[in-house]
Amino acid sequence: MEKPDKLILRLIEEAKGRQGTLFYILNGIIKEIGYIPEDAVMLIAESLNISKAEVYGFLSFFKNYNADVESDRAYRKIIVCKSESCEASGSKQLLEHIKTSLNLDFGKYSFDGKYFLDYVYCFGHCSSSPVVKVDGLLYEKVTPETFDEIIKKLPEPDVKNSDFINIADLKNTKNYRKSIIFKRCGNINPLSVEDYVNAGGFSALKRVVAEIKSSGDDGKLLFINELKRSKLRGRGGAGFSAGIKWETVFKEKFGVKYIICNADEGDSGAYADRIILENDPMSVIEGMIIAALITGAEYGYIYLRSEYARTKSILENVLSLLKKTDYLGKNILGLGLGFDIDLITGAGSYLCGEETALMESIENKRGTVRMRPPVPAVSGLYGQPTVLNNVLTFAYAAYIFKDNSNLEYFLSLGTENSKGTMPFQVSGAVKNSGIFELPFGVTLKEVLNLAEAYESAKMVQIGGPLGAYFSLNDEFLNLKLSYEDVSEKGGMLGHGGIIVFDNKTDLKYRLLSSLDFFIDESCGKCAPCRIGTVRVKELFERVLKKQNIEENLKIIDDILESMKNLSLCGFGAGIHMPVRSLLAFYKNEIKT
Ligand SMILES: Cc1cc2nc3c(=O)[nH]c(=O)nc-3n(C[C@H](O)[C@H](O)[C@H](O)COP(=O)(O)O)c2cc1C
Ligand code: SF4
Ligand code: FES
Structure with a gap:
């Protein structure tokens, strides 16, 4: 095995010229030896010419770097999903079984030192929940009985081998009736450019290239207007107009521009990004290339959550395939414009799905939220104009730009303010x-x-x-x-x-679990969220002890209102929705 200091120096060398340098180095160390050695911080700080505090601040922010175990210790790492969909499918009972049958608790070894228990907030395999990862292998629809079977059949532990999953789940992708962007999923080889092209892929890009070749900036404006006309709203959550975002970046006349595809998909119960990236990745990449040509960006990044190991390997393969064609590179389809895409993998922070925290983390900083304005379209990555969209938004853009009939069909579906x-x-x-x-x-x-x-x-x-x-x-x-x-x-x-x-859902457990999640994932930048999340949990615990129920519920509601109005980002501002609606259920339950 490569010695730790040699490994670190090699990773530092490989990371040169990349963005997301610290992710690259630290994720590489974790993959090879399972933890970050003490010496690594100094070595990285000196080599990158940044302070030790900056490196330490970064690694202490991300859950994936918290492991402090020695690499040669024989243990089996069990990671249980604690999120909503798994809970709705029986993970609470499963977790109790794991803890009692193996004498375990979170963050602890079993008495015999053989097992270590950890948790994750969603593996993105929610359609087959509950999901558990044991020694790097993901198991779906796990029950206490099948868990015992898994443990019995385990091969010798292999800390390094954490990159594959044992069950394909395309069977769970339903292509119902009005399918637009999922139509190709399951019907083409995701690693074949030929398959993609034969299924209509890259037609939109070819149309864009032809138009820009003949009309220059007017051609670009034509597509921006088409996008605005389509009323495509970003699918990452906030639902902001994609056309306005791209137009803003197009209009910025100075500086290097970036395209970022947000594939952080941290929401429990959400896995559409993963499924499309694994089964029709070129549709997303095509959308990114088009965004680059229209707005004038030269560099693109796909920011992928670390839990998506299989997706990562598919994307690495697809990108290296495309880099050998003229769909990516210095001269896209002979247009004389260049664009390249790199993959950046995160390290276990839900909050880094928020666009400004995401960009901070690419810049080797802790994943905390930035003040807005300015919006990322004006001042994004490294303060430069940046188109940052969700995976699905890029796939929809590629669909819409293919031809006029696609645009019209898209417009014919949906409601007045939510098209497609x-x-x-x-x-x-x-x-x-x-x-x-x-x-x-x-x-x-x-x-x-x-x-x-x-x-x-x-x-x-x-x-x-x-x-x-x-x-x-x-x-x-x-x-x-x-x-x-x-x-x-x-x-x-x-x-x-x-x-x-x-109807068997344990509402008390549900509330406590989601409050734990909010406390764990708050980036801590603003007081309403940093303090509010903790106070709401304390007050709810008092409610559970039947202490001044009405009075405490009223204070909880006041805090939620303050968080809604004063938080810096959608995380703190959104917490009132699940908590208030759950409390309404719970209140009925404790009163009956
Ligand atoms: C706490 C938090 C987490 C988020 N997580 C994601 C995410 O995982 N993926 C995503 O695309 N957008 C996420 N967003 C929304 C992004 O900030 C951003 O609005 C979006 O990526 C923009 O792309 P879109 O316009 O295509 O939706 C999150 C927002 C917040 C406040
Ligand atoms: S609301 Fe929470 S997550 Fe958002 S900036 Fe404030 S502390 Fe960070
Ligand atoms: S895999 Fe458990 S909630 Fe998504």
Whole structure:
């Protein structure tokens, strides 16, 4: 095995000229030896000419670097998903079983030193939850019984071998009726440029190149206007107009410009980004290349969450394939304009899905949120104009630009303010979990029917951990799934995840788990969120002890209101949605 100092020096050398240098080096160390040795901090700081405090500040921010175990210690690492969809599918009972049968607790070894237990907030395999990772292998639909079987059959531990997954889950991708961007998934080889081209891929890019060749900036404006006309809204959660974002970057006349694809997909219950990146990655890349040619960017980055090991390997392969063609590189399709894409892998922070925290982390800083304005389109990565969009937004842009009939079809679907389709990702208490790409405006009931929700289904959470919980009564079953309709009912559509909970859901446990998540993931930059998350949990614990229930619930509500109005980003500002809606359920439960 390579000696740690040699390994670190090699990684530092390889990282030169890349963005996301610290991620590259530290992720490389973790992959090879499982923890960050004390000496690494000094070595990295000296080599990169930054302070030790900066390196230490960075690595202490990210969950993946917290391990302090010696590499040669024989242990089996068990990582359990603690998030909503897994909970709705039985992870609470599973976790109790793991803890009692192996004498374990989070962050601790078993008595015999053989097992180590850790947790993650969502593996992005929610349609097959509960999910557990043991020694680098991901197991889906795990029950206490199958867990015992897994443990019995384990081969000798191999700390390094953490990059593959044992179950393909394309079977869970449903291409229902109005499928637009998921149409190719499962029907082409994701690693074949030929397959992609034969299935209509790169037609939009060719159209854009031809138009820019003949009309220059007027050609670029034509596409910006098409994008604005399509009313495409970013699919990462906030639903901002993609056309306005691209136009802003196009209009910036100075500086290096960047394209960033946000593939951090941290929402529990969300996995559409992963599925498309693994099965039709070139559609996303095509959207990024088009964005670059139109706005004048030369460098692009896909920022991928670290939990997506298989996605990472597919993307590495696809990018290296495309770099050998003229779809990427110095002279795209003979246009005389260049664009290249690199992959950056994060290190276990939900908050780094927020666009400014994401860019901070690429710049080797802790993943904390920046003040806005300026928005990233004006001052993004390294203060330069940056188009930062979600994975799906780029795929939709490539679809829309292919030809006029695609644009018209897109416009014909959906509601007034939410055009086109959304891949709704359903999991939890349903028979038929998976992705249903349907037009906006479909009702919750229709989606739940397609997913065959259990009769015992009691409530849903829409839009990830910051989304509201809705009771499955007539009012909410008829709720139209669009940005505007869901927010009118006090929630948010977010990235389109829908987690179904049955009537056995332990609401107290649900509330405490989500409060733990908020405390864990707050970046700490602003006081309302940093302090508010902790205070809300303390007060709720008092409620559980039946201490001044009404008074404490009132204080919780006041704090949530302050967080909503005063937090710096959507994380603190959004916490009131799940907490208030859950408390409403819980209040009914403790009163009955
Ligand atoms: C706490 C938090 C987490 C977020 N996580 C993600 C994410 O994982 N993926 C994503 O695309 N957007 C995420 N966003 C939204 C991004 O900040 C940003 O709005 C989005 O990536 C822009 O792309 P879009 O316009 O295509 O949606 C998050 C926002 C917040 C406040
Ligand atoms: S709201 Fe929370 S996550 Fe957002 S900036 Fe403030 S402390 Fe950070
Ligand atoms: S894999 Fe557990 S909630 Fe997503």
